Every structure is written in structure tokens, then in C-alpha cells.
Amino acid sequence: MSLDIWMRENPLTYIWVGSYAVAFAIFAIEIAMVVHKRKITLQQVRLMREAEENE
Amino acid sequence: MAINWFKYSAPTTFYPLAGKLIPWFAISSAILFAVGLYIGFVVAPADAQQGEFYRIIFIHVPSSIISMFLYLIMAGYAALGLIFNTRLSSMMASAVAPTGALFAFISLWTGALWGKPMWGAWWVWDARLTSELILLFLYLGFIALHASIDDPRRADRAAALLAIVGSVNVPIIYFSVKWWNTLHQGSTIKYSGTSMHIAMQQAMFTMLAACWLYAIAIALMRVRCIILEREKNTKWITELAEVKK
Numbered sequence: 294m295s296l297d298i299w300m301r302e303n304p305l306t307y308i309w310v311g312s313y314a315v316a317f318a319i320f321a322i323e324i325a326m327v328v329h330k331r332k333i334t335l336q337q338v339r340l341m342r343e344a345e346e347n348e
Numbered sequence: 349m350a351i352n353w354f355k356y357s358a359p360t361t362f363y364p365l366a367g368k369l370i371p372w373f374a375i376s377s378a379i380l381f382a383v384g385l386y387i388g389f390v391v392a393p394a395d396a397q398q399g400e401f402y403r404i405i406f407i408h409v410p411s412s413i414i415s416m417f418l419y420l421i422m423a424g425y426a427a428l429g430l431i432f433n434t435r436l437s438s439m440m441a442s443a444v445a446p447t448g449a450l451f452a453f454i455s456l457w458t459g460a461l462w463g464k465p466m467w468g469a470w471w472v473w474d475a476r477l478t479s480e481l482i483l484l485f486l487y488l489g490f491i492a493l494h495a496s497i498d499d500p501r502r503a504d505r506a507a508a509l510l511a512i513v514g515s516v517n518v519p520i521i522y523f524s525v526k527w528w529n530t531l532h533q534g535s536t537i538k539y540s541g542t543s544m545h546i547a548m549q550q551a552m553f554t555m556l557a558a559c560w561l562y563a564i565a566i567a568l569m570r571v572r573c574i575i576l577e578r579e580k581n582t583k584w585i586t587e588l589a590e591v592k593k
Contacts (some may be wrong), residue, residue: 300465304400305389311546312404312458313385316411319450320562327569334576335590342586 359575360584366568373565378559388551401465405548410556411451412480414563416518418448419483419497422490423515426508436571438504439578441511442494443571447563449487456480467531474530475524479517485529487515498577 299306356362388406395402422444435461459477460470471477490507497503525534536544544552580587 297465298571304465305403307461308400308403311409311461315457316407316454319454320566323447323450323566327566327573330573331569331576334573334580338576338580338585338591339593341580342591345586 357434358578359439362436363572363575363588366572370565370568370572373568375562377558377561377565380561381437382552384551384554384558385443387547387554392547392551393545398466401462402548403461404458406551406555408455408462409552410559411455411458413556414559415448415452415455415480415483416521418451418563419487419511419518420515422448422487423511424503424588426511430508430512435578436575438501438508439571439574440567441490441504441508442561443567443574445487445490445494445514446570447566449484449491451559451563452480452484452487472531474531475528476521476530479521479524482517483514483521486510486517490514 356365386404388403395399422441425441425444428434429441441469450508456477459480463472464470490511493510494503494507497506524530525532536542537549542549576585585591
């Protein structure tokens with residue numbers, strides 16, 4: 294009940310925090326995960342390359 | 349000068365091309381997000397009936413449209429991979445799936461946030477909402493099925509079948525508001541015209557373009573990771589400048 298009153302009194306805060314902030318946080322997490330995955334994969338490839346060179 | 353597009357259907361040639369394209373898509377997306385939010389929150393007026401709450405549509409509608417289109421793109425790539433046995437198509441399908449799932453989630457989440465003040469409920473088992481939820485499950489099913497099979501080529505084929513069969517859900521989502529008596533409203537923008545304020549339209553289409561460019565940029569980033577991972581035993585990968593660093 295209190296949320297209903299709060300959202301009607303603060304519609305823009307409700308919209309920003311509830312939808313836009315969540316959406317942009319999701320985008321930021323997705324980008325961070327892809328960047329991290331790339332770092333890890335590049336590291337693996339470099340290790341494989343080094344191991345091959347040492348053989 | 350004619351461009352040989354088939355040249356870019358090989359991971360070897362697509363990998364550097366994707367690397368060059370990513371910054372352009374990412375920067376354009378960031379600019380369009382800023383412009384779209386400015387128009388949506390500063391220029392566009394409040395709605396006569398919904399007040400400020402309608403402003404959720406500037407993220408809700410683009411997310412919903414993109415979640416459906418990305419599914420068709422994913423299914424298209426998966427079908428190409430299945431029919432022609434092309435490696436890059438299957439890699440693209442795998443790269444698009446997580447982004448599509450996130451857009452479907454954002455669509456459902458923002459829809460629930462709009463539903464509470466407008467309908468008085470976070471969720472109703474309405475045809476449009478339920479079919480969009482099924483779309484999210486199809487994306488998750490595709491990702492889970494692909495991850496559960498160790499051999500990537502076999503995983504590609506199995507997940508492709510699920511993607512192709514699941515694509516029947518996309519027209520169901522789109523036409524659900526016409527076929528059934530739903531609580532969810534129909535399209536506001538039609539071929540015959542619209543009653544929307546011009547600034548609202550501008551904000552919505554700008555945000556749609558921004559979301560599209562974001563989706564392309566992140567899918568290209570992810571497909572580069574997939575190419576690196578799957579082709580790591582090949583000579584061309586070990587000769588890449590970023591690997592030699």
C-alpha cells in the first residue's frame with residue numbers, strides 16, 4: 294500500500310530507478326561480462342601459444 | 349566497386365571486421381541513448397491519462413521489439429548454420445541469444461513496472477505478457493541446451509532446432525493483441541497514422557535505434573570471444589596481434 298502512494302507521489306523517481314536504472318545496470322553487467330570473457334579467452338590462447346613454443 | 353560479402357562469412361575475415369565495427373556501433377548507441385533520454389524526459393510532454401508513468405515506454409517498447417527481432421535473427425543464423433554447416437552463422441546465433449534474453453527480461457520487467465500503477469497489478473496472465481515470457485524461456489532454453497553439449501558443432505545443431513521451432517512464438521507475440529481479447533494495448537503506431545505526440549515518437553524511435561546499435565555492438569563483441577574460443581587451436585588465432593602481446 295505504501296509503495297502505491299510513494300510511486301504516485303514520485304512517478305519520475307519510480308520510472309528512473311525501477312526501469313531505466315535497472316536496464317542500464319543490465320547493459321553494464323553484460324558489457325563487463327563480455328569484456329571479462331574476452332580477457333580470459335585471450336589469456337588461455339596466450340598460454341597455449343607459450344606452451345607450444347616451449348615444446 | 350563490388351564487395352564480396354561471402355568473404356566475411358568466414359571467422360578469419362569476420363573477426364577483424366567485427367573489431368573495427370564495434371566502436372562505431374557502441375559510440376553511436378551511447379549518443380542515441382543520451383539524445384533519446386533527453387527527448388523522452390525533457391522535451392516530450394506528460395500523457396493526458398497516464399501522467400509521467402507512460403515514459404516507461406521509451407525503454408519498454410524498444411526492448412520488446414528488439415527481443416522479438418533478435419529471436420528471428422538468432423533463428424535465421426541457426427538455420428543457416430544447420431543447412432549450410434557454416435561455422436560463423438552458428439557462432440552468431442550463440443552470440444545473439446544472451447542479448448535477446450536480456451532484452452526480453454527488460455521488456456517484462458519494465459512492463460510490470462508500468463502495469464502496477466496503470467492496471468493495479470505487476471503481472472496478469474494476458475496473451476501478450478505470457479507469450480513474451482515464453483520467448484524469454486525459449487532464449488534460456490537455447491542457451492542452456494547449447495551449454496549442456498560439450499561438442500560445439502553438435503550443440504549448434506541441437507540448439508538450432510529449438511531456435512527454429514521456437515520462432516513460431518514471435519508472430520504469436522505480435523498478433524496476440526489482435527487474436528485475443530487482451531488487457532495489453534494494441535499498437536499505437538500504425539500504417540494509417542498515430543495519435544502520439546511527435547516528441548514521444550522521436551524519443552521512442554531514437555531509443556529503438558540506440559538499443560539496436562547496442563545489441564549489434566554487444567553481439568559483435570561476444571562473437572569475437574566465441575571465435576577466439578572455438579578457433580584457439582588454429583594458426584591464424586595465434587598470429588593475432590592481441591594474442592602476441
